[in-house]
Amino acid sequence: MFGQMPCSPVGQRSVAHLIDAQLGDASFLARLVQHGPTKSYLAEALKHLASQDADFARLVLAHAPSRAKPRAKTPPAPRKRRAPAKPTLAPRALLADFEDACPAPKAARVEADLAELPLASLSPQVASYLPLPAKLRLSNASRGSQRLMSLAGAWEPLVLDSNATRQLLTRLRQADPHGVLAPQHYPPPARPCWTELKDVTVELMEPDRLPREFSRASSMVSLVMDPIEELCRRLAAGCFAGARCLNISNIEVSRMDARFLELRLGAFKDFPRLILEQDGLDVSRYRLHACHRVHALPSKAEGEALAAQRFPRQQGMEYLLSPPEMVTESEALFLQEHRAMTKTGRSFRNPQHLWYVIPDQDVRQQYDVLRQKLATQASAALPS
Structure with missing residues (x-):
C-alpha cells in the first residue's frame, strides 16, 4: 500500500x-x-x-460507519494544565x-x-494488506490487536498457500481427528471469524506419506493423507460457511475423480456454480472454482457439443473408445462443471486418465437432484 x-x-x-x-x-x-x-x-x-x-x-464506504450530523456543543471550561503524558507506545525515533x-x-x-x-x-482493511504470517503474529500481540484480528475484514480475502494449509489441516487433525468440533472452536491458526469470510483461496498441501520406520498410532493421527478429503470434511462442517467465492488448487486428479459426485452434493452443495478444470499445464492436478452466482443451465445440445469437442482423437484413440451416446440435460451440467471429463459410450472418463470410469447412470442419479435444485434457485432469482 x-x-x-x-x-x-x-x-x-x-x-x-x-x-x-x-x-x-x-x-x-x-x-x-x-x-x-x-x-x-x-x-x-x-x-x-x-x-x-x-x-x-x-x-471503504461499506465498512465505514454511518456518521450522524454533529450536534453543537458548548465549549468546555478551561482545565488546569496537566503534566506531560507518558511517551507514545511507538518508538519516538x-x-x-x-x-x-x-x-x-x-x-x-x-x-x-x-x-x-x-x-x-x-x-481491518489496513490489516488485510499484511501477509498471512504477519496477520497471525499480529493476532497474538496484544488485546487491542486481538480485537482487531477478530474482525472478518482483517482477513479478507483469505489466501492460504500450501504451507499455511499444511499447518491448518495438521493442527485440525491433531485437535479434532473425528471432526466433532464446530468451526468457531477450531484451534489456531483458524479463527472464529473465518466463517464470515467472503473470498477464500486455498492451495492444497502435498499429501503426507507414511514413515518407513514403525510409528505409534497416536503419532500418525496428525498425518494428512488426503488433503482434499480433509478440507472438504471441514467445509461440510461449516468452515468458510460464509464464502461467496472459493478457489482450491493443487488437487490430485485421482482423488478428486474418485469422489467428485459425492463432494459436489456434499461439501459444495450450497454453491450454484462450480468449475473443475486442469490446474495449469499439470495434467495430474485440478483446480476448483465455486461461487454463489446463479447461471443458465446447459441444454442437451450444449452437452452433446461438449462431449463431441472433448472426445479424444489423438493417436488412434477414437478407434479404442466408443463414441458418446445420448447426453441428457443432467449430464450436460456435469460436463459443464467437470471440464476435464468427456463421455465415451455410456460412461464418463478423463482422456488423460482413461483407467478411471464413472458410469453415466451414477452421474444422472446425482445430477438430476442437483439440476432440479439449481433450476429452482434460478427461477427464484428471476425478477417477478
Whole structure:
C-alpha cells in the first residue's frame, strides 16, 4: 500500500526499511495507528487508493460507519494544565524518521463521504494488506490487536498457500481427528471469524506419506493423507460457511475423480456454480472454482457439443473408445462443471486418465437432484 503513494525514492527506501525492521514485532501496526501523523498518512493513503479504484472505494464506504450530523456543543471550561503524558507506545525515533521519510501526500479528489473517514473503522482493511504470517503474529500481540484480528475484514480475502494449509489441516487433525468440533472452536491458526469470510483461496498441501520406520498410532493421527478429503470434511462442517467465492488448487486428479459426485452434493452443495478444470499445464492436478452466482443451465445440445469437442482423437484413440451416446440435460451440467471429463459410450472418463470410469447412470442419479435444485434457485432469482 505504501509503495503506491507518490513518495521520493529515498523516502520509499526508508519507509520500506522501517516497515521491514518492525514487522517482526506483531504489535507494530496496532501501535503505529495510535500516532496522529501516521494515522493521517494512512487515511490519506486509503483515500488515494479509493480515488483510483472504484471497487476499493465501495469497499471503504461499506465498512465505514454511518456518521450522524454533529450536534453543537458548548465549549468546555478551561482545565488546569496537566503534566506531560507518558511517551507514545511507538518508538519516538521511529515515528520521527517515518514522518521525515514519507510526508502525507495530497490525495486526489474523491467523494465527500471519503473525506473524513475515521481510521478506526478502516483498521481491518489496513490489516488485510499484511501477509498471512504477519496477520497471525499480529493476532497474538496484544488485546487491542486481538480485537482487531477478530474482525472478518482483517482477513479478507483469505489466501492460504500450501504451507499455511499444511499447518491448518495438521493442527485440525491433531485437535479434532473425528471432526466433532464446530468451526468457531477450531484451534489456531483458524479463527472464529473465518466463517464470515467472503473470498477464500486455498492451495492444497502435498499429501503426507507414511514413515518407513514403525510409528505409534497416536503419532500418525496428525498425518494428512488426503488433503482434499480433509478440507472438504471441514467445509461440510461449516468452515468458510460464509464464502461467496472459493478457489482450491493443487488437487490430485485421482482423488478428486474418485469422489467428485459425492463432494459436489456434499461439501459444495450450497454453491450454484462450480468449475473443475486442469490446474495449469499439470495434467495430474485440478483446480476448483465455486461461487454463489446463479447461471443458465446447459441444454442437451450444449452437452452433446461438449462431449463431441472433448472426445479424444489423438493417436488412434477414437478407434479404442466408443463414441458418446445420448447426453441428457443432467449430464450436460456435469460436463459443464467437470471440464476435464468427456463421455465415451455410456460412461464418463478423463482422456488423460482413461483407467478411471464413472458410469453415466451414477452421474444422472446425482445430477438430476442437483439440476432440479439449481433450476429452482434460478427461477427464484428471476425478477417477478
